[in-house]
Amino acid sequence: MTKKGKIYVVFAAILFGGYAIYKIIAFASATPKDFETARLKGADISQEIVSISAQIKDELLVVNELDKNWNYSGALEKVIGVAKRTEEMRAKAVELSAELQVMTSALPKLGGEEAKQAVVESVSNRLALLSRLINYSDYTYQLVSVLREKFAGTWHSQAEVSELVDKINAEVTAVNAFNQSAMAAMARFDKLK
Numbered sequence: 001m002t003k004k005g006k007i008y009v010v011f012a013a014i015l016f017g018g019y020a021i022y023k024i025i026a027f028a029s030a031t032p033k034d035f036e037t038a039r040l041k042g043a044d045i046s047q048e049i050v051s052i053s054a055q056i057k058d059e060l061l062v063v064n065e066l067d068k069n070w071n072y073s074g075a076l077e078k079v080i081g082v083a084k085r086t087e088e089m090r091a092k093a094v095e096l097s098a099e100l101q102v103m104t105s106a107l108p109k110l111g112g113e114e115a116k117q118a119v120v121e122s123v124s125n126r127l128a129l130l131s132r133l134i135n136y137s138d139y140t141y142q143l144v145s146v147l148r149e150k151f152a153g154t155w156h157s158q159a160e161v162s163e164l165v166d167k168i169n170a171e172v173t174a175v176n177a178f179n180q181s182a183m184a185a186m187a188r189f190d191k192l193k
Helices: 003-025 032-068 072-109 113-152 158-192
Strands: none
Touching (some): 032 158, 113 158
16 A cells, blocks of 8 residues: 555544544434444444454464475465455445444444443454554555565565565464453443343
């Protein structure tokens, strides 16, 4: 992803955040039932994202080993599969953002300031999760590109592949952490509502 693309994504995230705040203030039309449905769907989608990312993390260990053993075609084949799984995660991210919008819209109808704050914290963590998925996707596509070039005969160091795999794994760890924080915030909401 180019710098211009990253700027576009950050700008879109800021717009979404502004829209979410607007919805909180503007007393949207979502009902608490809508909130509960979106909350459950959002949790399921987040868990699917975490599950896919864990599978990809394991596959990347294989990619790294294949690269270390000079098996570029095998590494490329495996990383193309990873790229397809990344696309699947992107689709899930779009679904998650729709559920977060519904949750945010329902916020004014929820009782208690502490409960509302817990929901805001959960939504913020899910937004951060989505942000890390953008980085993750970018690193995955960089890895595909490097391995394609290696397969075509262009020299890239093994350290370059390892570094990209490490960056992807760090993003997976961050995604998992943000998901855990979002779940903890919703558990706090359950106690407060």
